[in-house]
Amino acid sequence: MPEAPPKHIRQELHWLLDRIPESDVSTARRFLRSLVDPIALSLLNAPYDDEPETEDERAAVEAARREPGPGTPHQDVRREFGL
16 A cells, blocks of 8 residues: 655645635646546546547447446446456
8 A cells, every 4th residue: 555645745735725726626636636547647638539420430329328238337347457
């Protein structure tokens, strides 16, 4: 288990968080999540997809939405990818 940082560092982080402008809170949240979650980091660094959706993609999405069942639990997906 990783060693906890000195208490004063966490206190400083809380102090800084409390002073982030409301307009930047969402950005700060995404950044902090990326530090502890490799999937969040991948999403944060992913390029913006500006290509239009093709008919094949649209059809595939519709077919997936029509599939019965609850889907795959998040933990199962993480386990499958070794996360």
